[in-house]
Amino acid sequence: MILLWLTTMIRDVKPPLCDPRNPSTCKSPTPIQYTLLYSAFAFMSIGAGGVRPCSLAFGADQIDTKDVTKRERRLESFFGWYYSMAIMGVMIAITAIVYIQDHHGWRVGFGIPVILMFISTLSFVVAYPLYYKMKVEKSLFTSLCQVIYVAWKNRRIELPKLVDGSWYNKNDANVTKPTDNLRYSIYTCFAL
Known part of the structure; x- marks a missing residue:
């Protein structure tokens, strides 16, 4: 956010203004100006990608009660307020x-x-000792590598089909056949 803000504050970082009455006076931005602007967008995207998926789970971890029914009600309330x-x-x-x-x-x-953003970061850092922090049990990198390995190893496995053409289901689940309902609604959306 600071980098993007600096693109409006520093004169040499901003492209020159154009005179709408004389378009020939317009100059395109320099590579440095583009680099600074795109870097700001990249950093903001990386930051949002790191914060947004984690904030909901981190907030839910802060609700600590032993009573399951109270916890469920508090979680429902938390999710409602979070999305609101x-x-x-x-x-x-x-x-x-x-x-x-x-x-x-x-x-x-x-x-x-x-x-x-500065105020929110400051309040997070000041309140950090008060947060309930979950202990990490497994390495995220190890789990990711395991998933990639198993997916690569099983990439050519075909699931067996039953005689009537339905799909194979584990754990005694009901045998189902794929329907055209979803396929129809997807085609309808793309047709619009």
Whole structure:
């Protein structure tokens, strides 16, 4: 976020403004300007990819109660509030922040998310000793390698079909045949 904000703050990083009445005066951005902008997008994508999938599980780990029914109710409440706040954040981002960017400029429009991100990071770091942290039992890298190995080893295995054409199911599950319902709805979506 800071890198993206700097693209609006530093004069040499911004491409020159064009005169709409004279398009021949427009200059395209330099490779350094592109590099800085794309680097900001890459870092934001990596950060979001690392935080978003983990925040929900981390929040659910904080609910610690021995009573199963209380835990289920608290988890349902937590998930409801989590998704409500996530949607609220998106709504604020696409309304209030865009309004601020339009009326007060990109510096302020990108500066406010930077300040909010700083506050959220600071509050996370300050409260870190209070969090309940799950102990890691297995290496993530080892599990990933095991999955890749087994998938590679079993890549040519064909599941046996029963005589009537239905699929093989383990663990005494009901034998089912694939239907055309999903296939029909997917084709309908693509046809639109």
